[in-house]
Amino acid sequence: MTSIRARLRRTPVGVAIVIGFFVLGLIGPWIAPYDPLAIDLLHEYEPPSSAHWLGTGDNGIDILSALLHGARLAAVVGLVVVSVSVVIGTLLGTWAGYLGKLTDHVVTGIADLVQAFPAIVLNIAVLALVAKPGLMHLIVALAINGWVLYARLARAETLTLREREFVEAARALGVPTREVMRRHIVPNLLGPLVIQATTGLGVVILAESTLSVLGLGPGKAVSWGALLDQGTADLLRFPHVALFSGGAIALTVLGFNLTGDWLRDRLDPRSR
Numbered sequence: 001m002t003s004i005r006a007r008l009r010r011t012p013v014g015v016a017i018v019i020g021f022f023v024l025g026l027i028g029p030w031i032a033p034y035d036p037l038a039i040d041l042l043h044e045y046e047p048p049s050s051a052h053w054l055g056t057g058d059n060g061i062d063i064l065s066a067l068l069h070g071a072r073l074a075a076v077v078g079l080v081v082v083s084v085s086v087v088i089g090t091l092l093g094t095w096a097g098y099l100g101k102l103t104d105h106v107v108t109g110i111a112d113l114v115q116a117f118p119a120i121v122l123n124i125a126v127l128a129l130v131a132k133p134g135l136m137h138l139i140v141a142l143a144i145n146g147w148v149l150y151a152r153l154a155r156a157e158t159l160t161l162r163e164r165e166f167v168e169a170a171r172a173l174g175v176p177t178r179e180v181m182r183r184h185i186v187p188n189l190l191g192p193l194v195i196q197a198t199t200g201l202g203v204v205i206l207a208e209s210t211l212s213v214l215g216l217g218p219g220k221a222v223s224w225g226a227l228l229d230q231g232t233a234d235l236l237r238f239p240h241v242a243l244f245s246g247g248a249i250a251l252t253v254l255g256f257n258l259t260g261d262w263l264r265d266r267l268d269p270r271s272r
Contacts, residue, residue, distance in 0.1 A: 014258025018198075021252050025075030028068030036066040036222045045238040057241045058230045067248050069222040073135075074252070077208045077218075078201045080139050085146035086197050092147070093154025094185055098162050098177070107155070111148045119145050120210060127216045135218040142207055146200070153196055157189050191267040195260055202256030209249050224249050 034052075040060030048055045054063040096107035114122070126141040127133045133141075161167060161184070170180045211217060212225025213232075224245050231242025 012259075012262055014255045014260075014262055017251060017255025018259050021071060021255060022075055024068060024071040026072070028071045032062075032065035032068040034062035034065040036061055036069045037220070038062075045234070045241070047240055054244050055238075055240045057227065057238075058233075063227065063241060063244055066222050066227050067224065067244065070224040070227060070245075070248075073218065073221050073223050074205045074208060077135070077139060077142070078204045081142045081146055081204045082197050082200050084139070084143045085200070086150050086193060088143075089147035089150025089152075090154045090186065090189065090193060093151035093156075094158045094181055094189070096151070097155040097158025098181060098185060104155070107151065111151055114145050114148050117145075119207070123207065123211060124214070124216060127211065132219060133216055135221060138208065138211065138216075138218045141211070142204055146204065149200070150193060150196060153192055154189055157192055158185055161185050161188055195264045195267060198263055199257055199260035202253040202260075205256070206249065206253050 038061065040056070043052070043056050043060040044058065046052060046056045046060075052062050052064065054067070057063055057066070092107045096104040117125075122145050123141045126144055127137060130137045167180060167184050170184055175183075208217070208223065209225035209228065212223040213229045215229070217223045217226050227245040228242055228249065231238070231240075231245055235242050
């Protein structure tokens with residue numbers, strides 16, 4: 001098992017999966033053969049056929065079309081949540097690590113408070129405040145605790161970087177704090193942050209699917225989690241619905257994890 005994982009880390013298999021995911025997210029709705037919300041009660045839960053390559057689900061929806069539309073939703077949610085989390089986390093983490101003292105205590109205290117709650121519980125609590133959760137509510141719910149990991153990573157790296165010779169030299173020359181952070185601290189954080197953000201995309205997609213399974217997805221939008229929820233409702237009789245939707249989620253998350261490992265081997269010399 002270890003040798004298989006090592007081989008996958010050395011080859012860009014995950015990168016190919018991730019590229020395929022984003023390509024489908026971009027063009028999926030345009031190449032989908034059917035409207036994923038179209039109701040066809042005469043063809044409910046049909047197995048794969050020439051008319052419906054992956055079969056049909058509840059109300060006769062075409063599973064392939066639903067997966068293609070759901071890929072765009074997953075891509076949008078993943079990119080927006082991770083982007084917001086990286087920006088907020090990096091800003092707070094670098095300021096906490098570089099300035100220390102009160103700033104560090106406040107940021108780490110807030111991070112500890114957020115992490116005191118299980119992520120899924122906090123996500124559900126935020127969405128429960130809204131009568132009809134939409135896409136923006138889902139993004140806020142996922143980002144409200146997503147920034148913590150990036151803040152801790154940025155803080156830890158900054159604590160090391162601020163003691164490096166080139167940073168001390170910049171301070172000795174009277175370079176303003178903002179410039180020191182912009183020129184010397186943040187650029188050296190990009191490698192670890194990119195690696196973490198890559199695996200973080202898979203985590204966000206999995207979290208979005210979980211919330212959709214629980215009925216807290218973005219309204220009427222087609223999502224992989226909602227499709228998986230349909231499949232688990234009648235798993236023994238019609239396993240193809242859960243198989244294809246769950247497989248799409250698992251393959252995508254695996255792709256991001258493998259890509260993160262692949263990037264780590266190339267960007268982090270300590271892992272070689």
